Amino acid sequence: SQIKEVEFVKSSERAKDCPKDGRPEFAILGRSNVGKSSLINALVRKKEVALTSKKPGKTQLINHFLVNKNWYLVDLPGYGFAKAPDSARMDWSSFTKGYFLNRNTLVAVLLLIDASVPPQKIDLDCANWLGRNDIPITFVFTKCDKMKGGKGTRPAENIRNFQELMRHYRVHPPWILTSSVTGLGRDDLLLHMSQLRNY
Numbered sequence: 001s002q003i004k005e006v007e008f009v010k011s012s013e014r015a016k017d018c019p020k021d022g023r024p025e026f027a028i029l030g031r032s033n034v035g036k037s038s039l040i041n042a043l044v045r046k047k048e049v050a051l052t053s054k055k056p057g058k059t060q061l062i063n064h065f066l067v068n069k070n071w072y073l074v075d076l077p078g079y080g081f082a083k084a085p086d087s088a089r090m091d092w093s094s095f096t097k098g099y100f101l102n103r104n105t106l107v108a109v110l111l112l113i114d115a116s117v118p119p120q121k122i123d124l125d126c127a128n129w130l131g132r133n134d135i136p137i138t139f140v141f142t143k144c145d146k147m148k149g150g151k152g153t154r155p156a157e158n159i160r161n162f163q164e165l166m167r168h169y170r171v172h173p174p175w176i177l178t179s180s181v182t183g184l185g186r187d188d189l190l191l192h193m194s195q196l197r198n199y
């Protein structure tokens, strides 16, 4: 399940411009600053791979990376930029929704959740939206190495609270704890993806 080779393939402005070769793919999604670039770099062990623009307002693109000439890792624009006027609202551009609703090679969305902060409404809304649209999710909790996070709460407590809140929704995705600092969860996540691909 290890990553031997990663090749940047293309950036697409819309779902219909994405690669059409039918290879399976995993989309990586999360709030701005969730640790997405760090996680991608930890997964592929290559510093220069994550090419996403992190600045709000810049053109947002769907970036396809071909892994082991076999499957895609897809870097999606983040949501909930701190500077946005109403960051608590799900406000994806229509092309991102178009991607989710039309991409039939999508195996699962790796939904990144920052374990160093208490549950965020926008993440719950996102999970709920994906769940309602029957899009498979894996929760990937990031920054699990932090001893304490926002408001002095620990990752374990934040994760427990997040899971508790998710019970109100009808989605019960698998979840993996990760840290890009310690490497926690890296192999678990790679194995998980290989199992989903072969399922």
Ligand code: GDP
Pocket: 030, 031, 032, 033, 034, 035, 036, 037, 038, 039, 054, 078, 142, 143, 144, 145, 146, 178, 179, 180, 181, 182
């Ligand atoms: P992105 O905006 O989602 O791509 O987030 P980045 O990967 O740029 O990370 C945002 C901030 O969180 C940076 O300051 C990182 O150093 C920090 N960060 C990312 N992953 C981890 C992690 O696993 N542990 C800790 N302690 N900090 C992290």
